[in-house]
Amino acid sequence: MTRILAAAGIALLLVAPLLTGNTFYQHLMIMVLFSTLLGTSWNLLGGFAGQVSFGHAAFLGVGAYTTMLFYLKLNLSPWLGMLAGGGLGALFALPIGLICFRLRGPYFSLATLAVAEIVRLVALNWEQLTNGPVGLLITTLPQISIAGRAIDWESKIPFYYLVATLAVLAMTLIYAVSRSRFGAYLAAVREDIDSAEAVGIDSVRVRVLALALSAFVAGVAGGFYALYFRYIDPDAVFAISLSVEMVFIAVVGGLATTAGPIVGAVVLVSVAEVFRERFAAGHLIFYGLFMMLVIRYLPEGIWGRLRLLFRFAQG
């Protein structure tokens, strides 16, 4: 069943942008896939490993700035830049993990929040490196050719396929993790750290690895953000609201599920757009209400609930 869904999903993904000539809809699709990437990143640490982080924007921001700076100052190709962004994000996560994983529960969450804010303030003030509040702007993307044809960066299509590939790769990673022994360790740690340690699992190492993978994905997503939006400043990429949004995508979709984030992303992006259209002045009122209703009635997430219903239907 899952394989059929996955295959159908990938097929849809491949043709989606070609179904419409409307660049705005293509943009929305890109936003959905970008949000999926964010949700997947967070889900790895928060859903599978049970470590609720409120500072994931830090890794996204690190990735974004890395990619931007490598491109603008060192002329490094954006592909490599994104990888570098992911890599630096992961590297950055190591000391953070070692520090924060000494804490549990809400203390851990608050610590991640503090870390993200510190990173934001440093980015804001360390002008020699980040250009401070003025931010960094890309005016032209490099001439890159694939299979002999130059990429037209003015069109949304290359960005779509780029983010779609990233999203699929990330989801595959999660799927692989969930099926592996590592995934079992994560589940054990999520349920009860002490019991996990008691059976010989090195919970710190397991969590740090999960964090590093999660940060890698977030960093790569940050790199994509930089290339797609072409402008970053500390308040855009290190914002608390971005961290909270990442959590929300994963939770609304369904924690600890592979497909949860994409469902969450689709729902949230559409809802935000529809509310902005129909309610103009008061749209955030309805968005807040929507958040409350989903959490109240679908705490296992939309996809989580669908899965339960499937299982129920199958008997």
Next chain:
Amino acid sequence: MEIFLQSVVSGVLTGSLYAMIAIGLTIVFGVMRIINLAHGEMVMLGMFGAYWSYVLWGLDPFVSVVLWSPLMFAGGMLAYRFLLKDVIPKGELNTLLYTAGLSLFIANLALFFWTGDYRTLNLPYALMPARPFGIAVPIALAIAFGMAIALTAALYVLLSRTDLGRAIRATAQDPQSAALMGVNVQQISMITFGLGTALAGAAGVLLVPSLYLYPTVGEILIVKCFVIVVLGGLGSVPGAIAGGILLGLVESLGAVYVSVAYKDTIGFVLFLLVLLFRPAGLFGVGRT
């Protein structure tokens, strides 16, 4: 020397402001283990209450606090009963996100009805500060400081000397044992949440003559709250007060003697250090 004294006085007074806001958050966390992200909005509602009662009925906020506290208490209890009660069993993360949605909802509802215009409440008798020994002491802030102390003392008496207070503390320590001892945990939770909301509202009322108000002011306040609550120890009221004053001092002295640009960073670094090395708070009175 004068600079140092002025920094200290400013820091302590501003810190007490912060502390007032944080007390409500820490109580709710202590008893119910929930981090209420809508806390800032409750402060905002208190601020608007004080503002409207001043503008429409001429009530001085230091008087209208007596009106708004019980109203917010009732409001908080209703919010618990009809909104939070069914969400809490779904887990800490879900509850937290629920309050995030609530925060968005309340702030934007307020924005819609009251517009985003910045307002201040200027008390005619508090325009210029008092200057004992040449140190500027803003009057409204000093009065708020005094009333905050009174409120905290009252809270202390409630928590330590009354049966209700004992029940609250018992629930905070261990809800299951408390239930076994005959405490109606649901009811206590409801009362605690009402109390937390009332304290937030009262803080808003006392604050408004010294600050400013607009519907989304909550988002700035809430982050400061977290820092204080952790510094002082999650769940501890005296800890929140001490934490608030400490933060006020650190920011004030930090701005003057270290760097203005990084003054917020200092607070966060301190926050992290406390979390790591003294998770029960600087004074060791918080829950771990």
Next chain:
Amino acid sequence: MPHILKLLAAVSFSLALSSGALAQDTLKIGAPQPMTGPDAPFGDKFLKAYSMAVDEINSQGGVNGRKIEVIIEDHQAKNPLAATVAEKLITQQQVLVLTGGRASGQAVEIASVAQRLKTPYMVDHPSADIVTAKGFEWVFRNNPTGSIYPEAFNKFISDVPGAMPKSAAIVYDNTVFGKTIANSAMTFLKSKNVAIVNDEAYPVNSLDFKPIMTKVKASNPDYVLMVAVSTTDAILMTRHAKEIGLTPRAFVGFGGGFGVVDFSKQLGPLAENVFSSAAWSGNPNEPITKEFYAKFKAKYGFLPKEHEVEGYSAIYIIADALKRAKLTGNLDADREAVRQALLKTDMTTVFGKVKFGNWTGPLGDQYTNQNIYSPEHSVLAQWKNGELLNVWPKSNAETAYTFPGS
């Protein structure tokens, strides 16, 4: 009552008139603005200004017989959203030209989108130099850049005898707005050998300025210069400065927060004699500007300032270009035609004269399509009795300045 009207106005402005015959006839102007979130009050100012201009133009026959319409989209003061709604306006609503933006971060995103999607963007208010300093030929700006804001102040201290500060403390917010203006002011002061005794960048939306002002007081500066993009910062900063007992020869505010009516409403007597450099809102001694102020006040109940004048003028500039552009119905060609028309703009609005050109700014930025009259569009004003009155240069002055020793 007003809330419902506002909701209706906002809804009618932001829903695309995609069905019905009207769509073919109206000339569409897109305007991303913050309609919700902390910047909402500013979005509202532009809504009022745009509507007034649109109503006037349409009631006088529109542009070449066709009505114009402004479609406002809410970007909530978030950069990625600004990019999103700009794209939406360009591709979904198919507007001919963009304006608005409000804050610099969002404006940069919108400019980037406009440049790539080849749609003219006539900037009305955002001041970040970078918006017209990147060589974007599709982006035009009527209002002065941040680095130009201190011009009038610079002229004042140079021209008025005894006004050159002996020392200056400068306190500014850690945003692109604050830093640019502070930089520009300090560069000028340094060139005149004025000692900068404090250079403090504070985090925007601070709750407490007493520590900063304590520090400043210790250096005993001759002038205290304050930059605040946020109204709350401007108000609190001034109040705390006075509470701490700072008594420089002059308090000079730069930027948004110091030029809005809330500043004096909330501070009362504490606002008296505070200078404000940059809050250019047209020359009040010009008849058309005076007439606009009266009309606006009659309709909305308060005097228009910077934002309202800029928004109103922007629509007139765009309408002027639309009138001269040969529109054929082919969207791409029409946008290019509007761009060409904008390049040839040479007119006077209630804001002032406007002609777009390429020149170098005070901090060395190379501008493209920046209003060549911008250096004139900086004025030094002073708060007197709750009113913000221009005091320098003399040609724009509404009243004499109040200054110790003058």
